[in-house]
Amino acid sequence: MNNKVQSHDKTIPVLIVGGSLVGLSLSLLLARQGISSMVVERHPNTAIHPRVAGLTARTLEIFRSLGVEADIRNVEPPFSKESKVFQAESLVGEVFNQTIEEMSAFFPDDSPAKGSCIAQDILEPILRKHAQQNGVDLRYHTEMTSFKQDQDGVSATIRNRSNNTTQQIRANFMIAADGGKSGIRKQLGIEQHGAGTIMHNMSMVFESDIAELFAKRNAVMGFVRNEKVMGAFVPYPGTSVRSNLYRIDIWYDPSKESIADYPESRCIPLIRAAIGIPDIPVKLKTVLSWEMAARVSDRFQEKRIFLVGDAARVQPPAGALGGNTGIAEAQNLAWKLAAVLRGDANYGLLNTYEAERLPIADLTVKQTTALSQQRATEEIDQITVNTLMINMGYRYLEGAFVPEDKPDTTQIKLPNEWRGLPGTRAPHVALEQNGKQASTLDLFGTNFVLMVGSDGENWIHAANKVAKKFNLALSVHHIGAEFTDKDGQFCSSYGIKTTGAVLVRPDGIVGWRNSDMADNPIQSLESALSIILFK
Numbered sequence: 001m002n003n004k005v006q007s008h009d010k011t012i013p014v015l016i017v018g019g020s021l022v023g024l025s026l027s028l029l030l031a032r033q034g035i036s037s038m039v040v041e042r043h044p045n046t047a048i049h050p051r052v053a054g055l056t057a058r059t060l061e062i063f064r065s066l067g068v069e070a071d072i073r074n075v076e077p078p079f080s081k082e083s084k085v086f087q088a089e090s091l092v093g094e095v096f097n098q099t100i101e102e103m104s105a106f107f108p109d110d111s112p113a114k115g116s117c118i119a120q121d122i123l124e125p126i127l128r129k130h131a132q133q134n135g136v137d138l139r140y141h142t143e144m145t146s147f148k149q150d151q152d153g154v155s156a157t158i159r160n161r162s163n164n165t166t167q168q169i170r171a172n173f174m175i176a177a178d179g180g181k182s183g184i185r186k187q188l189g190i191e192q193h194g195a196g197t198i199m200h201n202m203s204m205v206f207e208s209d210i211a212e213l214f215a216k217r218n219a220v221m222g223f224v225r226n227e228k229v230m231g232a233f234v235p236y237p238g239t240s241v242r243s244n245l246y247r248i249d250i251w252y253d254p255s256k257e258s259i260a261d262y263p264e265s266r267c268i269p270l271i272r273a274a275i276g277i278p279d280i281p282v283k284l285k286t287v288l289s290w291e292m293a294a295r296v297s298d299r300f301q302e303k304r305i306f307l308v309g310d311a312a313r314v315q316p317p318a319g320a321l322g323g324n325t326g327i328a329e330a331q332n333l334a335w336k337l338a339a340v341l342r343g344d345a346n347y348g349l350l351n352t353y354e355a356e357r358l359p360i361a362d363l364t365v366k367q368t369t370a371l372s373q374q375r376a377t378e379e380i381d382q383i384t385v386n387t388l389m390i391n392m393g394y395r396y397l398e399g400a401f402v403p404e405d406k407p408d409t410t411q412i413k414l415p416n417e418w419r420g421l422p423g424t425r426a427p428h429v430a431l432e433q434n435g436k437q438a439s440t441l442d443l444f445g446t447n448f449v450l451m452v453g454s455d456g457e458n459w460i461h462a463a464n465k466v467a468k469k470f471n472l473a474l475s476v477h478h479i480g481a482e483f484t485d486k487d488g489q490f491c492s493s494y495g496i497k498t499t500g501a502v503l504v505r506p507d508g509i510v511g512w513r514n515s516d517m518a519d520n521p522i523q524s525l526e527s528a529l530s531i532i533l534f535k
Contacts, residue, residue: 009168012038012137013341015156017144017184018177019043021052021120021323022309024127026175026330028066031134032446033338033506038137038169040144040158046124049205049288050236050245053119054220054320056105058392058425059327060113061508065445069113071126076118077237081107083117083220085375090224090276091213091233104388105319110416111392111428112439117220119236119245120323147174147184149304173337174305177330180293182311188302194365195294198316198372201231201249202259203290204267207283210275211237211244223375224248228273245285248274254289262287292316294369296361300354306333313361316372319387325364328391329357335506336400339533344472348534349400356399363411364390389414396423400505400532402512420494422512426504427493432484440479440490444508447473450525453491453498454480459514462521470529503528 014030016023019041027037055063055072063069081103087096106115131138139158145166147156154174159166176184214222214235222233231250238244248271252262264284271282296313300306309326333353339345371385386393389412397409401422418424431438443449452459460476467474477483479490480498494502495515502513503525512528514521529535 009170010038011170012036013172014038014175014337015040015144015154015169015171015173016175016177017156018175018179018309018311019138019140020047020177020179020309021124021127022326022330023175023177024124024131025062025327026177026308026334027131027136027138028068028127028134029062029331029334030338031131031136032066033335035334035338035341036135036137038139038171039131040139040142042141042143042161044141044162046128047121049286050119050121050234050247052123052320052323053117053234053236054106054324055116055118055123056320056324056387056391057108057111057113057115058105059324060115061111061441062327062331064113064441065508066130068126068130071130072116072118072123075122075126075239075241076116077239079106079115079117079220080218082218084218086217086219086222088222088224089226090274091210091217091222092276093224093226095217096225104386105321105391108388108392108415110414112430112441117237118239122239122241144184147187147305149174149302154304172304172341175333176305176307176311177309177326178311180291180295180310180314182307184305185297185307185311188305190302190307191298192295193298194296194313195369198292198294198369199251200254200289200291202252202257202262203247203249203288204262204271205245205247205285205288206267206271207243207245207285208271208275208280209244210246210280211235213275224274226273226276229270231274233274249290252289259287259289292372294365296358296365300329300358300361301350306350306353308333312357313365315365315368318368318372318375319385319390321364321368321387321391324391325361328360331507332357332509338506344470345533346535349532352399356396359397359411360394363394386412386414392425393418394424395421396509399423400511400534401509402528402531416493419492420496420502420510420513422510424510426502426508426510429479429490429493430486431479431490432486433482437486438483441508443475443477444504444506446506447475448506448511448529449475449477449504450501451477451479451490451494451504452501453496454478454485455498456501456517458499458517458521459501459525462525465522466525466529469526470533470535472529472533501525503532505532 014037236245499517518524
């Protein structure tokens with residue numbers, strides 16, 4: 001077949017290589033900022049394997065800001081705070097431990113959102129639909145075959161795998177969202193650090209009439225161990241778009257076995273042993289192998305190319321934080337790319353992506369590795385890892401914010417313990433406007449947001465002056481006047497007085513605060529924005 005080159009090039013602000021969960025999320029986050037992107041995905045369609053089956057409350061906060069939450073709620077399976085993760089002889093056998101990790105990351109008190117156990121094969125079509133509606137240029141069954149960057153951007157060749165035609169793409173920035181075996185990362189010569197391979201798993205996806213058995217245990221996951229099989233058991237509850245599916249992951253040695261050694265005749269007896277009913281009907285759907293590993297890239301940026309998701313770090317699936325962490329990386333990067341592309345910020349802002357997210361990746365990988373090891377024991381009280389703190393309660397120690405004079409270098413706490421400290425997630429506070437319920441979190445997502453206390457009128461005047469000087473879209477909200485502080489928690493939650501102000505970045509991270517009225521509020525706000533935007 002001839003390799004035809006189209007006669008015209010395409011120029012775009014951002015090229016995203018990899019159109020799975022994180023790549024699609026990044027395209028939506030960029031679109032929210034008014035930035036066009038192209039997504040190339042080598043597979044012909046969205047995910048066909050359930051894979052990720054847990055979105056934390058923090059991720060739902062992000063999807064809430066993108067207008068995606070309602071569509072997720074329409075198709076997600078039931079999920080409750082009382083859900084269990086069990087250890088047992090089999091699905092119907094003796095229970096060793098009924099609960100081996102808490103669900104606070106999915107059902108926190110400090111959020112207007114709750115988590116979801118929607119599976120990736122159900123979620124990705126929703127993200128694809130929203131991306132298309134927002135004008136994202138989606139190219140499925142398309143791969144990037146080569147790239148070269150220079151001082152001003154990245155030139156790449158993409159190939160349509162259906163008809164073998166190629167096209168030359170020019171982008172200001174390129175994003176590697178191409179998975180744990182990222183070819184982009186390898187070509188850039190970026191090494192990785194961490195524990196490395198932990199184990200290899202053979203993943204068997206199947207259908208069977210066992211929904212009631214999981215319901216009796218109120219389980220979202222289980223670990224089974226008997227003389228025939230030992231592995232992790234994951235249900236994918238039925239939705240309006242597909243029937244119940246289940247997955248059993250068992251350890252194997254790739255030096256001795258491969259997928260070819262797991263035909264249906266071997267898999268079905270193993271699945272039945274995990275269920276605990278020898279003759280139960282089972283329909284095997286697919287068998288896949290995967291590596292559980294703990295690796296973090298030494299760098300997340302090489303000039304105009306950035307790593308996100310599994311290309312940036314891979315971690316054990318414990319706590320379901322892999323995809324959630326990748327979406328947080330995408331959120332952190334999107335507004336910074338947009339600010340630089342619009343001219344709101346100088347290029348130095350982009351260096352804060354690595355400065356902020358790489359330490360969090362190191363922390364998350366270490367914590368999920370520890371959680372995976374602790375879950376392998378039989379003692380509940382040995383679980384010391386708090387997934388809520390990892391996913392929502394982290395703190396950036398340096399980056400695009402104005403640090404306060406704090407001597408400690410604590411990285412994680414319960415989210416509400418930070419009290420609005422710059423470099424941490426802006427707290428949820430219940431608000432009311434014209435009889436309608438809202439959250440402070442609903443104010444974030446596109447622009448910088450300045451929230452002022454009930455007696456902070458001078459900050460409002462200052463914000464208008466500074467926004468004009470910086471030519472910056474700055475949303476200002478008077479809490480206590482424009483919004484009713486329902487429970488009187490705004491000032492205490494953000495660590496300010498009624499005369500104070502707090503500046504929140506588009507990604508919902510506190511960028512700066514002044515607890516009281518400043519002698520010169522215009523100068524104070526100008527200084528803060530200059531630091532954050534590298535002006």
